[in-house]
Amino acid sequence: MEDVKIENRRFEPDQNEALDDLSKRFAKAFGFRSQTLDVAAELAQLLRLRVSQLNHCTFCMNLHAQAARDLGIARARIDTLSAWWETALFSEAEQAALAYTEALTLQADTTSRNSFETYHRALAEHFSERQISDIAAVVINMNVFTRLKMAAGATPGFQDDRGV
Numbered sequence: 212m213e214d215v216k217i218e219n220r221r222f223e224p225d226q227n228e229a230l231d232d233l234s235k236r237f238a239k240a241f242g243f244r245s246q247t248l249d250v251a252a253e254l255a256q257l258l259r260l261r262v263s264q265l266n267h268c269t270f271c272m273n274l275h276a277q278a279a280r281d282l283g284i285a286r287a288r289i290d291t292l293s294a295w296w297e298t299a300l301f302s303e304a305e306q307a308a309l310a311y312t313e314a315l316t317l318q319a320d321t322t323s324r325n326s327f328e329t330y331h332r333a334l335a336e337h338f339s340e341r342q343i344s345d346i347a348a349v350v351i352n353m354n355v356f357t358r359l360k361m362a363a364g365a366t367p368g369f370q371d372d373r374g375v
Contacts, residue, residue, distance in 0.1 A: 217270055220364030234359060241345075241352035243278045248345045250338070253284055254305060255349050257292060258312045262353035264293050265316045270365035271357050304337035308346055315350045 225231045239245065248255055256279045263271035279289050291298045295309050307330075314321065314330040321327050334343055 214370050215273060215367045216370050218364075218366050218368060220366055222363055224359055224363050230359070234356070237352045237355060241348045243275065248349070249342045250308075250345050250349075253279075253282055254308060255345075256282055256284065257288070257305065258308060258346065258349050259353050260289070261292055261295075261309055261312050262316050262350055263357055265313060266354065266357035266361070268357035268360050268365075269367055270360045271353070273367045307333040307337050310334075311346065312350050315347065316354055 224234060240247065243256060243259060245255075256275065260272065260275040260279055263275050276289055280286070285300070287298075288300050291300060292309075295301050295306065301309065311330040311334045314325075314327055318327065331343070334346065338346065
């Protein structure tokens, strides 16, 4: 993100001490620099990026696409993440985690035929209880952050105002 600047157009989140504290604690525990998760860093990063896409947070999409590249995640996996189910680029475990991520993020869209329990069971076929807890924490953290960045109006732009 060296050529991108971020401007908070609505408010500065650090003006609210409780919100700032919560953000920092969540970021330390579950953010993209966290080293304490029991799931692979690559999977956690894909989940962060997918939540960013689902919530249309341009700040987060920019940040987490770069973080995915920095982790060495294949470009094709990053580029097709928004339609992961249409590819053969993700393992069954990753597919279960991505479906769970979408279900948790878009929970209001749950129906009796499409219950959240279905996604949890599919996830449990591939991950331990601790890993499921970590996956849920990453997704919840990203949902909090995308909403915070959207509310603050975090808007990426070019450093030199060149536009494209």
